[in-house]
Amino acid sequence: MAAASLNRARDKYSVLLPTYNERENLPLIVWLLVRSFHESGSNFEIIVIDDGSPDGTWEVAEQLEKIYGSDKILLRPRAKKLGLGTAYIHGMQHATGNFIIIMDADLSHHPKFIPEFIRKQKEGNFDIVSGTRYKGNGGVHGWDLKRKIISRGANFVTQVLLRPGASDLTGSFRLYRKEVLQKLMEKCVSKGYVFQMEMIVRARQLGYTIGEVPISFVDRVYGESKLGGNEIVSFLKGLLTLFATT
Amino acid sequence: MERADLPVGSLQHLPSFPARSSVGLPRTLHPYLELLAKADRSGHQPVLRRDPATRTMTKLVQWLCGLALLGTAWATLALDPLGLHLPLPCQQVLWPFPVYLLVAFGCYSLATVGYRLATFNDCEAAAKELQEQIREARADLSRRGLKF
Numbered sequence: 530m531a532a533a534s535l536n537r538a539r540d541k542y543s544v545l546l547p548t549y550n551e552r553e554n555l556p557l558i559v560w561l562l563v564r565s566f567h568e569s570g571s572n573f574e575i576i577v578i579d580d581g582s583p584d585g586t587w588e589v590a591e592q593l594e595k596i597y598g599s600d601k602i603l604l605r606p607r608a609k610k611l612g613l614g615t616a617y618i619h620g621m622q623h624a625t626g627n628f629i630i631i632m633d634a635d636l637s638h639h640p641k642f643i644p645e646f647i648r649k650q651k652e653g654n655f656d657i658v659s660g661t662r663y664k665g666n667g668g669v670h671g672w673d674l675k676r677k678i679i680s681r682g683a684n685f686v687t688q689v690l691l692r693p694g695a696s697d698l699t700g701s702f703r704l705y706r707k708e709v710l711q712k713l714m715e716k717c718v719s720k721g722y723v724f725q726m727e728m729i730v731r732a733r734q735l736g737y738t739i740g741e742v743p744i745s746f747v748d749r750v751y752g753e754s755k756l757g758g759n760e761i762v763s764f765l766k767g768l769l770t771l772f773a774t775t
Numbered sequence: 776m777e778r779a780d781l782p783v784g785s786l787q788h789l790p791s792f793p794a795r796s797s798v799g800l801p802r803t804l805h806p807y808l809e810l811l812a813k814a815d816r817s818g819h820q821p822v823l824r825r826d827p828a829t830r831t832m833t834k835l836v837q838w839l840c841g842l843a844l845l846g847t848a849w850a851t852l853a854l855d856p857l858g859l860h861l862p863l864p865c866q867q868v869l870w871p872f873p874v875y876l877l878v879a880f881g882c883y884s885l886a887t888v889g890y891r892l893a894t895f896n897d898c899e900a901a902a903k904e905l906q907e908q909i910r911e912a913r914a915d916l917s918r919r920g921l922k923f
Contacts (some may be wrong), residue, residue, distance in 0.1 A: 556912070556913075556916050556921055556923070557909055557913070558910075560912040560915065561908060561912065589921075589923075592920075592921050592922065593921070595920075596916070596919050596920065596921060636909075639905065650847075663891070663895075667896065667897060668895060668896025668897055668898045668901075669895065669896070669897070670897055670899060670901060671896060671900040671902065672904040677892055677895055678862055678888075678892060681888050681891045681892050681895065682888055684891075685884065685887060685888050685891070689835055689884075690834060692834070694845065706875065718872045734831070745896075745898035745901035746898070747898060747901055747902045747905050750827060771834075772833075772834050773833060773834075773835045774833060775833055775834065
């Protein structure tokens with residue numbers, strides 16, 4: 530087992546956390562991440578990409594850096610809100626790990642699944658491991674019936690049109706090999722939900738392997754977040770674009 | 776980007792896309808245009824080598840081919856251009872076949888989405904666990920000196 534533990538010692542996991550107004554959640558998610566990684570014994574770093582949050586997320590991030598060390602918490606802020614795709618690119622430039630984990634910083638994604646992602650990745654030597662809410666014992670908490678209908682309906686349409694080979698395309702809790710993420714970021718052009726879908730679709734096109742791990746998604750902000758007509762329309766437009774171009 | 780600089784032949788295979796996309800694609804980042812822009816910047820003649828990913832059929836094309844195939848089969852049997860004169864019951868079933876197919880697909884969709892909705896796991900336990908851990912985290916971080 531010496532060779533296996535040597536390999537494990539070489540793997541480093543960089544968690545990219547784009548934040549905007551996450552003053553309350555940031556310390557909690559960092560605490561949970563640190564605990565999960567200590568339990569799994571993996572080498573890690575957390576890269577906080579704050580887009581100039583007006584609520585003081587930056588101050589909290591600095592305190593966390595003092596508590597956990599600047600080798601574990603890397604602060605790489607940006608001046609203003611610039612979007613998720615560019616946040617990933619920015620974060621990757623500073624990542625020293627060979628694996629990248631992307632997730633939401635609002636506690637809807639729980640770091641306890643990260644050791645399972647890591648295990649799954651090693652099990653099948655996957656290029657990407659995607660968290661799925663729709664398979665196995667994956668699921669959701671905090672959604673009303675309307676939201677669930679929209680979610681399942683949209684997923685069904687996506688499966689029929691794109692046949693992507695992955696059960697959850699709009700999910701954003703994933704583990705990527707660093708070079709795979711870099712390659713995909715070059716190719717993807719969409720935004721929002723469709724961006725996450727496009728990553729998986731292009732990954733399949735390029736022949737990358739994708740593993741899935743059921744995750745639980747705890748939505749505590751649903752009341753405030755908008756899933757209105759506009760979002761649905763832009764999702765459908767994006768889906769049709771992917772349908773026609775991939 | 777000066778198109779006049781490029782050799783005439785190189786633009787033949789460029790499909791025309793609207794410069795202003797209404798589907799959220801940043802207009803400067805369409806894959807083909809990006810390829811062209813890159814080549815232009817480097818000063819070399821652009822080689823419009825198709826990205827390997829686009830050599831396979833798009834889903835749209837696959838669907839159109841499938842529909843064309845089914846459509847041709849149906850038209851050949853139902854409209855009877857070859858004068859095969861199939862027995863009447865067969866013809867009676869064949870004519871509305873596309874509609875039957877649509878209705879069947881509609882039922883399948885409703886049933887599938889309904890089933891998946893009904894079996895959508897509700898993570899009550901995960902939510903409770905998260906609340907516990909939030910309390911624990913706040914206590915631990917306060918101890919370590921974090922000012923919330």
